[in-house]
Amino acid sequence: MIRAELDAAGIDDARLRAAYRQCRQIAAEHGRTYFLATRLLAPDQRPAVHALYGFARHADDILDEFNPALDTRARAQRLQELSDRFFAGGDRDEPVLAAVDDTVRRYRIPTDLFEDFLASMRMDLSVTDYPDRAALNRYMRGSAEVIGLQMLPILGTVGTVDEAAPYAAALGRAFQLxxxxxxxxxxxxxxxxxxxxxxxxxxGVDRDLMTWCHIHRRTDARVRDALAAQHEITRDIYRFAADGIGLLAPRSRPCVATALTLYSEILDRIEDCDFAVFAQRATVGTTRRIQVAGGALLRAWWARMGRSERRRAGAA
Structure with missing residues (x-):
């Protein structure tokens, strides 16, 4: 399967093929819903999407690995080294950087999106609370919205990228919320x-009350109301983002629609358990993921077939 994807994408260099293989493995191991959705993309699109995931995961791992010997200064240094190597044009000895550098060049993805991403990653080294929505949105600009914007050149659009950009950014924000x-x-x-x-x-909720819920594995009624309000805000963002799916290239729509459906259903699971998020982690079951992906797979196949037919007709 991976060989066919690399061939379809026109990736011939042996070292690059190995780099993309490693990114695909990272996505398969760490992003179950994400990886499932990528199976709905055309084979030529998948390696680039896996490379973007691999890069984001690499930065996340620097921040979140539980290593007592790695203090904030050391993590900041490692993030800076990652940034320096990326903006120097990648590092052919580092598979993830080699793959993402190739993806950026192939699809002409603006590098300022990666600057914003790394800026938000640095915020995680020192910022633990967000006073208001504007502050949180500044963080999510780099940690979530740019991911959707990085994807747009790979997914393709029926109009201009600028027309689709607000919806792609909103979907990234909804996923992160x-x-x-x-x-x-x-x-x-x-x-x-x-x-x-x-x-x-x-x-009536503050950090102390949230910490009490964390320690006691219970959701205080005030916290439940606060989470319900955040839940509805997130629902509204999904509704806005859904309007942008029609602006994507037809062959990419089933993938994005599936990701939106499955991720938004996490909100359903949170609501189903009455916001008991301190006692359990809301997930969408395997059966449901397969059910949603199965229908989307058929739609994706038909979209790709239609594209092939149009190409043949044009050639004739």
């Missing part, structure tokens, strides 16, 4: 709260 709601307990174990403090305070 979903993570923040699902992982609020896990983030507290890292001393982080990725929810606007002023919006929590409107429900």
């Amino acid at each position: 979903t993570n923040f709601l699902r992982d609020v307990d896990e983030d507290l174990s890292r001393d982080r709260i990725y929810l606007p403090a002023d919006e929590l305070a409107a429900h």
